[in-house]
Amino acid sequence: MDCRVCSASGDLWLRVAGGGGGGQYMAQRGGFSHESEHDLAVMVSDFLENESAGAESWCSSDSDSGFCDLAHLANKISYNKLSMDQHESEVVSAVNSLMLSINETDLHLVKSVPCNASCIRFSLVKLLRLSGYDAAVCASRWQASGKVPGGDHEYIDVVNCNDTGSSERLIIDIDFRSHFEIARAVESYDRILNSLPVVYVGSLTKLKQFLQVMAEAARSSLKQNSMPLPPWRSLAYLQAKWHSPYQRQFNPDEQKSNTTLPCEHEQCNGHLKRLQSLLQSEIEVERLLKPINGENNRRLKKLERRRLSSFRHL
Numbered sequence: 001m002d003c004r005v006c007s008a009s010g011d012l013w014l015r016v017a018g019g020g021g022g023g024q025y026m027a028q029r030g031g032f033s034h035e036s037e038h039d040l041a042v043m044v045s046d047f048l049e050n051e052s053a054g055a056e057s058w059c060s061s062d063s064d065s066g067f068c069d070l071a072h073l074a075n076k077i078s079y080n081k082l083s084m085d086q087h088e089s090e091v092v093s094a095v096n097s098l099m100l101s102i103n104e105t106d107l108h109l110v111k112s113v114p115c116n117a118s119c120i121r122f123s124l125v126k127l128l129r130l131s132g133y134d135a136a137v138c139a140s141r142w143q144a145s146g147k148v149p150g151g152d153h154e155y156i157d158v159v160n161c162n163d164t165g166s167s168e169r170l171i172i173d174i175d176f177r178s179h180f181e182i183a184r185a186v187e188s189y190d191r192i193l194n195s196l197p198v199v200y201v202g203s204l205t206k207l208k209q210f211l212q213v214m215a216e217a218a219r220s221s222l223k224q225n226s227m228p229l230p231p232w233r234s235l236a237y238l239q240a241k242w243h244s245p246y247q248r249q250f251n252p253d254e255q256k257s258n259t260t261l262p263c264e265h266e267q268c269n270g271h272l273k274r275l276q277s278l279l280q281s282e283i284e285v286e287r288l289l290k291p292i293n294g295e296n297n298r299r300l301k302k303l304e305r306r307r308l309s310s311f312r313h314l
Helices: 034-049 070-082 086-101 118-130 176-180 187-195 204-224 235-243 266-312
Strands: 003-005 014-016 134-142 151-161 167-173 200-202 246-249
Touching (some): 086 118, 086 266, 118 151, 187 204
Antiparallel strands (some): 134 246, 167 200
């Protein structure tokens, strides 16, 4: 056998054996020894049979440690990445392609203050609108409340009007993983972090599922190092970034940007190159694993039909 799947969706771990010596290609940093593959395969099988379990089942009941099963959380990430409809899949493909097409000359200075990649977001919005999508840069802001600090965030959305007259809003965050970086992360947390999409594209409902997983994983990782969860890594703060009131903007604020010169912020150019490199690597890995992911999708749909059938007979 040429390859062995080591995760529910195949995009966390892939073992490739070649010839007599064998080798290992890892989609993310870190990995498992040959001896641990059987245990991981059993864990994946259990996950596929019980993927509908709620958040209360994510964490270990081991009273001595109280630590969350980070490997199980990684599988929740994999399942959420696989779950998308046709429209969402089309937008993902468009966003990835357009992100890779942006170059330094497309970036323009949109703010006199630190840009924080606004130039990249506006460039992507411009390309999405030229492709026929109702895209905009969304600037959200929220006030401090309780233990949740106040703040602001900038992301992209795409609004799609259905034939029924209702609209569907997809969120796009071009540097999704950066929201979950924590100090002294344990190795298993890094694997979960690197299993997240480089660029998030999806609904607010799916986004909430990702946030719940990452907040729990961060809590567990920090707890193992006897460190508290910072307020800006809490679930409430993370949700505030995308769930707070926002304003849509199609073009850079001309009052702040009276120039058409390329973006002068070197960090933005470097940021763009880093994101494109990560995105290209992610696309290559998913291309290799596409047949495996297709098989997992069929298994998940079969399980879903089985559950629905059971509910009808209750």
